[in-house]
Amino acid sequence: MTRHLTAGIAVLFLGGLVLFDQATTPPNPYKAPPLLALGSGAEASGGFCGALPK
Structure with a gap:
């Protein structure tokens, strides 16, 4: 009964x-x-750690 209640x-x-x-x-x-x-030319923005600095 506890699992059902929690779920x-x-x-x-x-x-x-x-x-x-x-x-x-x-x-x-x-x-x-x-x-x-993918391939649209849109750049990543915000907190993307894999983006290389310009």
Whole structure:
């Protein structure tokens, strides 16, 4: 019974987190980064440790 209770709480927490995220900022496909940028010329930005300095 403990596993079922813990799993249920975890699923409810994750569902609540997804609903909270959707309610605060609706998705905008025009501002989203490309899903796969292989060969597209798009450079990595942000905290990517493998990027070489220019």
